[in-house]
Amino acid sequence: xxxITPENLEDFIRGTALLGTGGGGDxxxxxxxxxxxxxxCRAIDILDPDELTxxxxxxxxxxxxxxxxxxxKLPNASSMIASMxxxxxxxxxxFNCIVPLEAGGINATIPxxxxxxxxxxxxxxxxxxxxxxxxxxxxxxxYGADVNPFVMSDDFRNTVLINTDNAxxxxxxxxxxxVQMGGIASCASYPMTGPVIxxxxxxxxxxxxxxxGAALRSARSAGEQDVCEALVDYFKTSNPPRFATVxxxxxxxxxxxxxxxxxxxxxVRLTALDDPDTEMLVTFQNEFSRASxxxxxxxxxxxxxxxxxxxxxxxxxxxxxGYGQRVKVVAIAAAENMRTPEALKVIGPRCFGIDEDFExxxxxxxx
Amino acid sequence: xxxITPENLEDFIRGTALLGTGGGGDxxxxxxxxxxxxxxCRAIDILDPDELTxxxxxxxxxxxxxxxxxxxKLPNASSMIASMxxxxxxxxxxFNCIVPLEAGGINATIPxxxxxxxxxxxxxxxxxxxxxxxxxxxxxxxYGADVNPFVMSDDFRNTVLINTDNAxxxxxxxxxxxVQMGGIASCASYPMTGPVIxxxxxxxxxxxxxxxGAALRSARSAGEQDVCEALVDYFKTSNPPRFATVxxxxxxxxxxxxxxxxxxxxxVRLTALDDPDTEMLVTFQNEFSRASxxxxxxxxxxxxxxxxxxxxxxxxxxxxxGYGQRVKVVAIAAAENMRTPEALKVIGPRCFGIDEDFExxxxxxxx
Numbered sequence: 001x002x003x004i005t006p007e008n009l010e011d012f013i014r015g016t017a018l019l020g021t022g023g024g025g026d027x028x029x030x031x032x033x034x035x036x037x038x039x040x041c042r043a044i045d046i047l048d049p050d051e052l053t054x055x056x057x058x059x060x061x062x063x064x065x066x067x068x069x070x071x072x073k074l075p076n077a078s079s080m081i082a083s084m085x086x087x088x089x090x091x092x093x094x095f096n097c098i099v100p101l102e103a104g105g106i107n108a109t110i111p112x113x114x115x116x117x118x119x120x121x122x123x124x125x126x127x128x129x130x131x132x133x134x135x136x137x138x139x140x141x142x143y144g145a146d147v148n149p150f151v152m153s154d155d156f157r158n159t160v161l162i163n164t165d166n167a168x169x170x171x172x173x174x175x176x177x178x179v180q181m182g183g184i185a186s187c188a189s190y191p192m193t194g195p196v197i198x199x200x201x202x203x204x205x206x207x208x209x210x211x212x213g214a215a216l217r218s219a220r221s222a223g224e225q226d227v228c229e230a231l232v233d234y235f236k237t238s239n240p241p242r243f244a245t246v247x248x249x250x251x252x253x254x255x256x257x258x259x260x261x262x263x264x265x266x267x268v269r270l271t272a273l274d275d276p277d278t279e280m281l282v283t284f285q286n287e288f289s290r291a292s293x294x295x296x297x298x299x300x301x302x303x304x305x306x307x308x309x310x311x312x313x314x315x316x317x318x319x320x321x322g323y324g325q326r327v328k329v330v331a332i333a334a335a336e337n338m339r340t341p342e343a344l345k346v347i348g349p350r351c352f353g354i355d356e357d358f359e360x361x362x363x364x365x366x367x
Numbered sequence: 368x369x370x371i372t373p374e375n376l377e378d379f380i381r382g383t384a385l386l387g388t389g390g391g392g393d394x395x396x397x398x399x400x401x402x403x404x405x406x407x408c409r410a411i412d413i414l415d416p417d418e419l420t421x422x423x424x425x426x427x428x429x430x431x432x433x434x435x436x437x438x439x440k441l442p443n444a445s446s447m448i449a450s451m452x453x454x455x456x457x458x459x460x461x462f463n464c465i466v467p468l469e470a471g472g473i474n475a476t477i478p479x480x481x482x483x484x485x486x487x488x489x490x491x492x493x494x495x496x497x498x499x500x501x502x503x504x505x506x507x508x509x510y511g512a513d514v515n516p517f518v519m520s521d522d523f524r525n526t527v528l529i530n531t532d533n534a535x536x537x538x539x540x541x542x543x544x545x546v547q548m549g550g551i552a553s554c555a556s557y558p559m560t561g562p563v564i565x566x567x568x569x570x571x572x573x574x575x576x577x578x579x580g581a582a583l584r585s586a587r588s589a590g591e592q593d594v595c596e597a598l599v600d601y602f603k604t605s606n607p608p609r610f611a612t613v614x615x616x617x618x619x620x621x622x623x624x625x626x627x628x629x630x631x632x633x634x635v636r637l638t639a640l641d642d643p644d645t646e647m648l649v650t651f652q653n654e655f656s657r658a659s660x661x662x663x664x665x666x667x668x669x670x671x672x673x674x675x676x677x678x679x680x681x682x683x684x685x686x687x688x689g690y691g692q693r694v695k696v697v698a699i700a701a702a703e704n705m706r707t708p709e710a711l712k713v714i715g716p717r718c719f720g721i722d723e724d725f726e727x728x729x730x731x732x733x734x
Contacts, residue, residue: 160528169525
């Protein structure tokens, strides 16, 4: 059985930072929280989706809120447990495993913290295969799992329990409550049996994060010339392999960032190192959603767009982007079940207010 | 046993319009809704607070929202029943009576509509003794009844169930959800046994509304010179008697009104008919909260401030106020249990952002 241990924690965290695609909060905080739990429990068990049976009953845990809020106000495992317990009371059944909602950012680590506290295993998979800004943007929802009951808790274990006819409405009702809760809310949602988790999740994203982190670490320690190229190479051998490419090598010129209605939204402008007249624009709503040069889109959601330090390959979250940073923009193809027609209705470009059709990263790149 | 029947409905509605103190929505809509129910059920039973026993288990029903929204979007009895049923499921016990949250406006009639549909009696009393803009502003809350669970439903019977450690927080979490629900939400709150209702409510406000309406009607039909004076006279004999007075006789010069964050807020400026240089200012947050001339406060929450048509004595709600209307401003002392030190902490002037102490209407008038 796979485990998260003190030995692979650093790799895992760096991988989740990459999968956070600019959102999901500062991974440093998540690392400290898991490390503290590991001091007591030594290891957290990870369940492969193929190991799940009818006897498994899992819940998806995640913080709602703008990543900019996470910097000031730490995620709270105790209020996360309050949400879980409220959902258990509502359903009359105890959860025996935890499913990450997101593979990226702090929300990839929160399930581990709670699992460590409660002695439960975590499923090696998630509902987003990366990070996304809204709760309906999950493969759980896309492939028919029920978001209800959706429970939010504040730091005082006050709860708000939402039951609606669709997950997008749940997001709309929950988001302003999150703002009232101080910009961050601990949410339990998508209660699912083992087979439902297996059939609707993006599989093996914890393993993926660990491997991404290991690839970055070994490239760095080997003193390879280009860590970002090493990352692209890793994806040729990932399980399954995925197309990845360095889109841009440049310097940050400008960043416009606003925390509004519970989201961090904005755009980053970069100029190429080898040609200051070539500009790339990367827009974000918590996470990066589109990278373009002029009118030409080079990568677009749900494909993953990341900005990495050009020397160390360290992923940079939107709140840590700053003028003059030398970075590379790396894009990675999303998992297969995130690119189907039904998926694109929920996580395609138009769901982010971008008026264009999805085009796969590899198709654009091969043109 | 007292009843609401087609015979006293008109009186009741006019009385609730007055007790709405400018807020609570257009009473015309409430009248139509109750009249329609009475066609089927003929009469709605009213329970005196003294008739309540341990076997009674009541819930408070009210719409949340700005009265300006009620004009466009009717209150919905079916979603109100959805909220009740959700609360019953949570509590594992059926309600056998309904308690109005407010004595004024549409929220005074909504409990009657639901009671008629379900064949339940309504308690002759409420939590506000008038209308107030927020859910913690109740004598239920002031005197120790628990607001939890607080259930909100939209028109599609989607529910949001809130459990918090205090009613003000519940209001803060619920209000933005109400905005997302389209500006109006059907709320079930303050589940209480008979003795708790009896000990915490403002008693006999349905009876009061009927008598106010009857006083206005008979003054009008008797062709008495001044309907507003007749109203003031009625309060000398109400049970218990209350101080009431005509504060101003004038014309509306100016009205500033804004629907913001789920409330209708603003102010009305009036000039005296006999002296255009004398101006009164009446401010409101859904309901009128303060009437003043220059620096001198003449009436302030929780005392009741109403604006009536100067000829017919018809109460005018804030959304129906308009330039040039000739009106009288009438103030009425609040019920005794709304003026205690503990009550003023929750419904006193500072709770409406007015930086002054409460002074009783009769004290100001006798100065």
